[in-house]
Amino acid sequence: MTATVADAPAARAGAGTGTAGRRPVPVARILRFELLKQFSAWRVRLLIGLCWLGPGLMVFAIDQQSTLPSDTLFGRWMHATGWAGPLVVLGFAGTWALPLVTSMVAGDVFASEDRIGTWRHLLIAVRSHRRIFAAKAVASLAVIGLLVAGLALSSIVGGLLAEGSQPLVGLDGHLLSGPDAAGDVLLAWLCVLAPTLALAAVGLLGSVALGRSPMGLLLPMLAALGMQVAQMLPLPVAVRLALPGYAFISWNGLFAAPQQLGPLLIGVGVSLLWAVVATALAYLVFVRRDFTNLNNDGAGRRALTLGVLPLAGVLAATVGLVAVATDAGGSGITQAKVQRSVATAFAHLYRYQQAQMRQPPVTEAQLQTVAACDKSEGLGAQQGSGNDWRCTVSWNVPGYNSTAQAIYQLNVTANGRYTADGDGPVQVNGYFLILTGGKASPNPLWQFDGNVDLLPG
Amino acid sequence: MDGRMEAPVAVRGRGITKVFGDVVALDHIDVSMTQGQIHGLVGPNGAGKTTLLGLLLGLAVADEGSLEILGAPVGRALPPPDGISGFVDGPGLYPTLTARQNLATLAALRPDDAPAANVEEALEQVGLIDAADAKVRGFSLGMRQRLGLAAALLTRPRLLVLDEPSNGLDPAGKKHVHRVLRRMAAEGATVVLSSHRMDDLEALCSEITILSTGRVVFSGPVNKLSDENRDLDYRLRASDPSAARAVAAGTPGVSIVEGHEAAPGPDTDVIVVRARVAAVDELVARMVREDVAVRELTPVVSPLEAAFLALTEQPAPTAPISPAAPISPATSTASTAPTEQEAAR
Incomplete structure (x- = not known):
């Protein structure tokens, strides 16, 4: 038998249902503590530096070359406008940078407490599983948001410094004026926040369910890699759109005229659904964990079952829903x-x-x-x-x-x-x-x- | 009933049971811990110490039984009261933060109305004020232990629960920690101390609970445990080792420990004798009569450790483990079966 939220007094105290416990610690204070921990870690500081400086320097440097990355979407237009650079970075980020960022932040936010053995210390101080979970989730999302903002703004600045705000050639060849391109670029970066949130939630789930295991840290990377591989396969369009990683691609539709908003909205919606469900599952696994047993870091068949099976169910349900709602069948390429x-x-x-x-x-x-x-x-x-x-x-x-x-x-x-x-x-x-x-x-x-x-x- | 029982009780548990899967961690145990005392908790690995400490710290609740902490019942719908602090399985510290940051952030997690000690004061108490701005990553185990204690002191706890607080401490650090714990007890706080260091427990604790396989095999004053009557091994160093050996051999109730159980090493002046306290008294008297000076008479294993080993059915060590503080033969005691057992079942 393991301790559950129902029998964990710390959780009850935090939930405010206790009769004799002290007043719960405000989430804002726990959040401040979590942010301090995040920003004191060298790898987070390194990530911040890389995300805020790297893309700008990379875009600027690529723009100085005679050969452009024409195999990357919008890469061939980097000499034409500064708005192509951030879109090249966005394509790269969706493939590598964002999964890596979510892995290193959300995938480690719970596991780090296991690694340094501070869970009991934190629980004794806070006495609320719920508040700890909320603070950790919000702190990791805040750091991820900061990193994504860095990627976006840095690449935009790098592009504009190199080529200025010239019109951008869209995916159907039409020209977007500088201001229109600026709006669409910012909107595209905003849209990939949804699949990033989904990956972050998967990272939280992995971090909670797998404890000290490095698999917890790698889970968002593996999930992102799996989804990329899936996107390369000739899957039915309903399955493709039901994968949370599709929004890493579907922002392309913003640069067509008329804009292909259907796949984009479905991708964003699916990603947000995954973010909510995976976060809820992570919460359930977390509050059911027994913290009196030091050898138990939460990794177990039950935790995995509680985490993996419901997500598989969400995928199946989403595939059905997308198929029915859009009447989409086959590859979608006719x-x-x-x-x-x-x-x-x-x-x-x-x-x-x-x-x-x-x-x-x-x-x-x-x-x-x-x-x-x-x-x-x-x-x-x-x-x-x-x-x-x-x-x-x-x-x-x-x-x-x-x-x-x-x-x-x-x-x-x-x-x-x-x-x-x-x-x-x-x-x-x-x-x-x-x-x-x-x-x-x-x-x-x-x-x-x-x-x-x-x-x- | 003695006066001890009339003192206010900080922790009272009756029939406490905690089960993890198929493992019964605590099996209907009864515990009482007197307010303002330092209470030792010992037991072999897997005896249930950490589980009991976890219950006291509010990390879990008992599956069965009743638990009252600081006068408040604790249970499924009743969280533990304020004023409890401590650590289990080592202090939880964040290596990327400095000592001061660790304490300051912890202090910030306390409710506004909770009594709190000053961070500087806590660092001063444990002797870490000079290392306050150093990252914990570079701290030795002993420094971490002391910082963990400082973190526990921040809340001015009425019940302080510490698991192996002397781990890694050098003699000066240990003295520092002992002084802090004694002062806390003197000020009315109850300190629950889990340790495998019998010398620490003997030096600090007035009460002790011995757990074995989830059950209480002894609970009571330390001196009660030490007063019991059982054979103990003593190192004996005398002015004339041959004469001492002869006297020991001729003293009723005294046997000389030979072979691998005897004192090892080149120190041939030392013999190891096994006897009860009364027989040791007689041996000393006889040696004095024979003009053999007693230069050292020390229990090979401390009385508490001997009792612990006997009660938890572990084999006695085959050689001196650590020389306990020399004691006068006149005051040394030994015991056999405990007279105050509170085996729960």
Whole structure:
């Protein structure tokens, strides 16, 4: 038998139901203590330094190079505008930095007390499991928030110092003005707070359930890695959207016109649901832990069962809910969507190219761009991810009353993102430099990134 | 009933049981701890000491039985009263904070209306004022123990519960800690001390409880335990070792311990005799009559330790463990079966 919240007097005192206990310690004081502990740890101070200085320096340094990280979303536009840098950092952060940050902060906030043997000390001083949990959770979230803010602001400052607030080319080729790009960049960083919170909650759960075990510290990293691997697999779209890590990707939709808000909102909602459920589970595991037995650090089958099984249930329920609510089935990548997306992006970028080349302005209506795409040379199902998509784009050449064509090879990933690589004619989508304002930049129609909305409609 | 029983009781437990899974940590034990006394708690590993300390500190509640601390009943719906402090399994300190920060943050966690000692005062009491701004990471075990005690003192506790507070302390540190604990008891606080250091317990405690496999095998005044009548081993150093050996051999009730149980090492002047107190008295008298000077007569194992070993059924050590403070043969005592056992079941 182990002590539970029902029979732990410390918890009752904190809950304010005791009859003879002292008045509970205000959460604010425990929070201050937790923050002091966090900020006194060298690894947290190091993280703060890295997050507040690293991205800015990295963006600035990359911008000074002639070769840009064009395999990263918005990387190819880093010489064009300062708003591309923070989005490159955001893509990297969603993959590595944010899982690492949540691991090192939330994944350790409870385990550190096990490691240095201070649980009993803290419980005797505070006498409330509930207040300790609340203070620790809020403290770790505050530190994570500070780190995320550092990543965002540092990369923005680095980008703006390097290139200034120039218009940003969106994922469908349309131009966002500097202020519009600023708003969307900030909104994108705000959106990834949701999956970061979900990972932090998983970190709290791991820290509580696994105690001194290093697995507790690694859990958010492993969860993030698992979700990234899952996003690379050809999963049904309902499963993809039901994973809390999807919001690390779905902010892409903010940079399309019209904005692809459906996947973004679902991703954020799912992430917040996971954050709430995982935090609640962590709380339940924590208050059921027996602190009189020093050898018991909470890691056990019961703790794992209490933590893992409900989350698996949440995933299953979310998959069902998303499938029913969105009527989404299959990969979400269809021939019609690919054609529409490529045609739109091409039309926008054609206008941009013409402007760069100081040609008379044209409109999308004049171009009447259409794309004909097939997968595997028309063999097999014309849907799903793969690098065997090929599109022929046709448009009306303004002033000539004739139709021109250009060919693109597409590499479409399972999450809907694609890279289009120009395959001729060279004069349209080949590699050549365009001199604009004293700066040479590659032909925007040579290679471009796009995004297919995975939801029906 | 003696006067001790009439003194106010700080802790009274009756039939306390605590079970962890299949393990019965405490099995219907009865405990009483007098206010203003230093109460020792001893027992072999796994005897239930930490569990009992955890109950006193409010880390858990008993599954069965009644517990009253500082006059207030403690139970499932009754949290422990204010005024309890201490540590189990070492002081909980944060290595990345300084000594002063550790105490200051702890003090800040106390309710506003709780009586609190000054941080500087607490550091001064345990002799750590010079290390106040050093990070605890660099502290020795003894310094951590003293800082843990300072943390416990911050609340001006009426019940101070300490688990192995002398761990890692050098003689000066130990003296410091003992002085603090004695002063607290003199000021009316009850100190509950768990330790494997019998010399510490003998030096500090007026009462003692011995636990074994979750049961109380003795609870009462230390002198009551030491008064009991059982054979003890004594180191005997005399002016004429051969004559002393002959006298010991001829004294009724005295046997000479030979072989690996005798005093080891090159000190051939020392013999080890096993006897009860009365026989030791007779041995000293005979040696005096034979003109053999007694230069040292020391229990190999302290009376408390001997009683502990006997009551908890552990094999006696085969050699002197640590020489206890030399005692006069006239005042040395030994005991056999305890007369005041409070085995709970």
